[in-house]
Amino acid sequence: MNDFISHAADLPAPTRFPWIAEGIAFGGDYNPEQWPEELWPEDIALMQRAGVTSVSLGIFSWGMLEVADDVWEWGWLDRIMDLLHAGGIGVNLATPTAAPPIWLLQSHPEIATVDADGHRTAQGGRLAWSPSSAVFRRYAVRVVRAVAERYGTHPALRMWHVSNEIGNENGRCFSEETGAAFRVWLAARFGDVEQLNAAWGTAFWGHHYTSFDQIEPPRGARTGHNPALLLDFERFTSDALIGHYRAERDVLREITPDVPITTNFMVMNTPGATDHEVWAREVDIVANDHYTIGADPHRHSELAFSADRVRGLVDGRPWMLMEHSTAAVNWQGVNRAKSAGEMARDSLAHVARGSDGVLFFQWRASTAGAEQFHSAMIPHAGVDSQIFRDVEQLGATLTALAPVRGSRVEKARVALLFDHDTVAALRSGRKPSTRVDPIDMPIAIHRALTQRGIAVDVLPSSADLDGYAAVVVPTLYLVDDALPARVERFAAAGGHVLVTYFSGIADVNNRVRTGGYPGAFRDLLGVRVDEFFPLMADESVELDNGWTADVWLENVDAHDAEVLARVATGERAGVPAYTRRTVGAGSAAYLATRPDEAGLDAVVGDLVDIAGVQPVAVVDAGLEVTRRTADDRSYLFLINQTGHERRAEASGRDLVSGESYEGSVRVAPGAVVVIEESR
Amino acid sequence: MNDFISHAADLPAPTRFPWIAEGIAFGGDYNPEQWPEELWPEDIALMQRAGVTSVSLGIFSWGMLEVADDVWEWGWLDRIMDLLHAGGIGVNLATPTAAPPIWLLQSHPEIATVDADGHRTAQGGRLAWSPSSAVFRRYAVRVVRAVAERYGTHPALRMWHVSNEIGNENGRCFSEETGAAFRVWLAARFGDVEQLNAAWGTAFWGHHYTSFDQIEPPRGARTGHNPALLLDFERFTSDALIGHYRAERDVLREITPDVPITTNFMVMNTPGATDHEVWAREVDIVANDHYTIGADPHRHSELAFSADRVRGLVDGRPWMLMEHSTAAVNWQGVNRAKSAGEMARDSLAHVARGSDGVLFFQWRASTAGAEQFHSAMIPHAGVDSQIFRDVEQLGATLTALAPVRGSRVEKARVALLFDHDTVAALRSGRKPSTRVDPIDMPIAIHRALTQRGIAVDVLPSSADLDGYAAVVVPTLYLVDDALPARVERFAAAGGHVLVTYFSGIADVNNRVRTGGYPGAFRDLLGVRVDEFFPLMADESVELDNGWTADVWLENVDAHDAEVLARVATGERAGVPAYTRRTVGAGSAAYLATRPDEAGLDAVVGDLVDIAGVQPVAVVDAGLEVTRRTADDRSYLFLINQTGHERRAEASGRDLVSGESYEGSVRVAPGAVVVIEESR
């Protein structure tokens, strides 16, 4: 059936909603208000030509709907909704709260965010509202109600798209009103201020509070602030933002209980202000915006990691790609165009990892505004362009992939743990080395695994580890007190664990665990570290197995573990760098440094060997492979990230080309093949 | 006759004014108030010894003239004016508004500029006033009137020097009062706010205005603002500054109609806040301040470009160099001293390109104040110094060059178009690549041409193209709708055009032209581009003709042009990089990348070959050559920028050395020769 099941926390039980398209949703943000109305019919004809099924509409339209306080003009939106419906295009209709109208910003300047130095955000951008503003909340809820009442039963409506990238520009606010909300949040969290003092360690530098009323957001420079205050302000920020989301969502649910609701996340290379694990529980389907970094030669690996992470937020259920780009963006300094075929590979890589939609920002490239040089489905040059031809081709491919819709990515045998809390904690307070990045080792190890054709589930550390053969804990700085025992039990039962440096260091209050590093995992790993040896920016060492390593070393005492590699050069020569302890029927390895690519490949090779994990399929190097399955069928995605033909062992029919293979599939340079596998 | 003609817009007709000196004006800023009065006679004796004819006086003297609100002390200025007159030194007397007195800044803090974050400029620098401040305007006009009334008939007075480097420190102001002025400016420009909405494309991100009252200056970070808002704020800023200039100028004109008026521009490597094309219409003679960047190995090329650009602002009429430095400045981090002879070469290079004055900041090096390590005509060491000896030598040379005064630089056959609007537009909104700089290609191509001895007129794009054989359009991002047809007519009539990448992209509202790049020039060039391929910082490619290129590539479809070179390496191999279309009797070439020096030399070689443009004279490489002419005479300037002797084909007498040449002139390493050419 063409539907999907929401597990949203506000629903009494898992609930079935119709899917927004026939198959894989295809389309993008559509901003008809930027164009003359005469152009709209042509837009819809071109959408049909390209196979577009879905558009996101009205994202920045508040000021054009509510033209002054409680003065409404619906005509243009009525007309385009009708046109889209007539053209067979489904609409993800936005609540327009990402862009408060100028009249609201000017009549209520107090709704704007305030930065850490006390500067109120000026008009002229977007998302300039504080999630803690009661006044903004009142106006936002009113416009959401108006939109929902007007369009809740419109036949073009498929889904609600709440606001846009909540937390992007309004990630942190330091206003007085935010301070009051933060104090309420803290009082709820700690109950008693002495609990907070104890948890935060406020005795340091005399920061002891005698009342919650004394606590302020961490204004000014961050370097002097208590790391626990900083971390809890990060958590509060995510919760404040979600509070706003819920307020909008609740209005929509009340008025249109049958229409699914989402908002677009930003799971990508630079983690933002929101804890997606919490947010994922609040939407009917997770929608993600993803942009690659042109300067990153491994950007397809970051994409794969991010897509696996999104899927991990929803226990492997399908999700949708709400925004990505056909070509260059405009915010990266030098904005690299995509290579030939890269747009299709990126799009299908998301599908390969669970997305049931491929949507872009945006349909037509703007000629004005802050994103006038951001690529789109129709570039400035118009339809006679390589980009639009590629869009049409992609539309055809997605049509052919319709059967894939609703299938699930096959559960992996390897889980990799990743939490927003570690990201937030590493930002909160000075650390031994600024070269330790929260997302570096997760992506590097994920990449080493996927390069071997191994499927990986990227999971919050609270996830159930049952059914996995191996678990990777990659520089997971902050862990709660329960995780070590859970991982220990996993290993004792035959699981195999790989932990990397600077994991398990802090507790949930961002306090360092004492008694020897890596605090929470010391016993599991059979090692004890009394000192870190961060390496300088230009410093590296050789290990005794030939690997080069940088970033980090430690004074590892492998008292209850086998040493697999030691430092061989420099003043730390002899220190263990890679160890393994047998744990019941399983094992726990520790990587105390950052090896080069060959070293990381060997480390994950050890892990999958000992855990007996097989690749998704036998493939040539450079061929990304995943499998999506449904009750009675399975689809093998093969994405050739190289400039040479690659082969995989598989049999079945390629949904993209229609060609059938027996035993061996050839994938042309840069091409994507989706084999409906023979059973 | 020793006079010059002003074309200032406030005069009913071109008007003749006496020139400020016998020949080439020589001197600099003179700040006697920094020194004991006993030293003044020595100053004047030294000026006479050095051949100084002209000083700029009183630039920062407001607080020493108006010592409290409407309390005046004229004595010291009376005395030095008289002394200078007695010594035969002419005075460019400043209106002292560059430095509001402390009492004014403190009694009226609202006159100070406010930055984009709302910080009001603190006292302690200079030019800390907003051009939109009515209070400041009132005080400024009063002091101007007082100065004009007191010194308007003083025999030492030669010219008014209005304020100083207007727009330097006070380039942008974001105060409330500025906001109000900006709204008035916008209302005058657009008439109706819906016109503005349409022109700016405010539908993007919901920035739609319902009233001009809703518009604010682009406060806060610039990245979110509408590019058209940003650009119009740049234009408003220049206009607001010129508004202040006009207010001062009008007072002076009223009181002293016979005294010429100027203000010092800053046409140099980093374009500032003012649109010099507009400003040039408002002064009786254009005066320019020019400082080279010590770290730039091609600084003499930048100087040549800037000087040609100044001349282009006034249709080839003479102008004057109001400030440059004898040696190091103090604001470049490492402040490189000039090499032996560099001061003379710089000075005469300005004269060679049309300047009738060589003035310095300043006469005596300050021992105190913010510029205490800025060089001067008399350094800290005193007159027994290489610098002062060089100054004396320069004075003698300029005396010998007196006949050159009033001659005009020979009109070039090549015009190169350059507009402040493109500078401002490239700063306004995110672009495909931060590596595209508005002044990079103009200087690079100008340099390639002048290295071949070719004369170039650097002109606003509104200039008349008649009489030119070739026109260069170097990365002219923003062009109005009229230019393409004008250039097309130029080519059709036998002219030859060279356009470089990222030209013609935006219209006057900073909106991208659709239908394929390079928008305005697509038809002229016979090419159509559907996508840009900016190159990363460390990226370059080879072309099939052997050139290396970087910064930029595009997906050029040369449907109606000959391809002269293609990319040969990398993933864009095969893409055209250099094309030419025959246009009537002329041609239009397109350079879609940034070649290395050899490549640029070849490109301009192609242009001058096809256009039949000859060098000013046949010269060895490294010899800068220009010609100034008058009715009955001509002067060939030869500046040897190398460390080796160089030769030129010429005949006549060297005004500098007195030596005569027949057929061939030798120029010693680093030397300058000015041949009064035989007829």
Added chain:
Amino acid sequence: MNDFISHAADLPAPTRFPWIAEGIAFGGDYNPEQWPEELWPEDIALMQRAGVTSVSLGIFSWGMLEVADDVWEWGWLDRIMDLLHAGGIGVNLATPTAAPPIWLLQSHPEIATVDADGHRTAQGGRLAWSPSSAVFRRYAVRVVRAVAERYGTHPALRMWHVSNEIGNENGRCFSEETGAAFRVWLAARFGDVEQLNAAWGTAFWGHHYTSFDQIEPPRGARTGHNPALLLDFERFTSDALIGHYRAERDVLREITPDVPITTNFMVMNTPGATDHEVWAREVDIVANDHYTIGADPHRHSELAFSADRVRGLVDGRPWMLMEHSTAAVNWQGVNRAKSAGEMARDSLAHVARGSDGVLFFQWRASTAGAEQFHSAMIPHAGVDSQIFRDVEQLGATLTALAPVRGSRVEKARVALLFDHDTVAALRSGRKPSTRVDPIDMPIAIHRALTQRGIAVDVLPSSADLDGYAAVVVPTLYLVDDALPARVERFAAAGGHVLVTYFSGIADVNNRVRTGGYPGAFRDLLGVRVDEFFPLMADESVELDNGWTADVWLENVDAHDAEVLARVATGERAGVPAYTRRTVGAGSAAYLATRPDEAGLDAVVGDLVDIAGVQPVAVVDAGLEVTRRTADDRSYLFLINQTGHERRAEASGRDLVSGESYEGSVRVAPGAVVVIEESR
């Protein structure tokens, strides 16, 4: 006798105080309030085990003592004071003013510092108070009185530790109240505002004042401000901070005349806001905090320079190291751990240069707070750690060194002049090159001397030069009018002087001395310079003696000096770079560039040869050597900074190992030997 003599300016005469420990004081900051009270007995037992004699207590405890305005809770501090006393540990008890309680910050926000842009410092760090705040002063004095009255006679009390690193976070304040204090300070300094105008040269840029009331702190960007204003604001800042110190000190002196008083300085690589020369006159014993920079390969040389400088502040009398680190700090980006033995070498290097104490920040590594990753005597891992074992070993060594306590470092034959005024002046106003650093040449020359085993006294330029054979004036930019004659007399009497580039340039008002550089030293050196030639960042030259040099050249006219080396390459070839003039019985050499290490070694070699200065002892390269002496005994410190065994000519018993040597001492790689020399 186990005491020391204070020369503090507030005492009527030099005064004898008991020393705080039996021998070398050993210990660190102790923050028991961060730990459960149950842990305190274990702390004291571990201190005893490690040989700790002294702790600094209560530094950040204000808010835990005065829990609300005038509400006091003394219990916990009473108990730990008693426990420490019972354990035999002496206490340096802090006045807790480094951390105003939250209730005070919130009830009196006006006590907080304000930055140059007008932002008031937010709560959450430390030292967030303005020294010019009358309200803060009142509260601070009250808490100091309360602490002094309660613990002034406690038997554990050994010394008062006033506040903490005064001037660190609160180095500069730009509040209105500070402005008023600055004006009072200026009026006292100049008497008449016209004196100030003349001294500051306010005629430049029209900054003339007609009243002290018009003067403001240098708010906003520093680049436009008058360099004399900037410099006097630096001096005022130091004086304002010392004013606060004195207010606290006076209360303590009144209540406890028999207890010595100190505060911890920060003499280290980056000079701070305070003029330690003035401060040194106000404490009973100078205490210093010193942290090395892990990325600096010569960090032990910077340590040696800083320690010698501290000793130079007190005329060679002993001082104490109040804080350093056992291992990594947390504020250097990548925080390098110390190498094996480095903590001991650092500790003993301070003792070798006059410290009678070795104290650390801090006893136990914090698990929370802004410095949770700063190393401590007990690391997070606990006592089973290399760091704690090293601490115990160090304690034993210091116990063995007890006899050294109270001895003085042997007076050197070489004095090196260093003033805070030059540091402050080089920060105040733009200079010819940002590459001229106030501490670079002092450290480089000190290092070249100490590498040869030469003892150096680092002295304020006001110090008596009698008894020295050689004086180094290393890039001493600002000197008063008296110094040149004093140095000239020193040389005429047979002393030998080495001056390096950019010395003697400015007078005490930060004005450039005219008549030729190096202003104040021109006649002494027999050279005259009319222009500086700063070298660009990537530029260097060869000298005709084979040295390489960078940073700086000058146009030296050695009219009355012998040229020892000239520039041999580049466009400045031929310019003298190193000269010497015979001055009476002595000489004065001038180094006009920055040679490489070999060149600097040769320069100091010339100096010590001509001055007949011998090393402290004959030692192998890489062996740091100093001697401390008392009436009847002497101690030779030998610190092996290499990875190889090194030898020295010496005889006596090694206090560290107990071993005796005759004639030749072997020092193991990285080891320290302290020979009680045979007489």
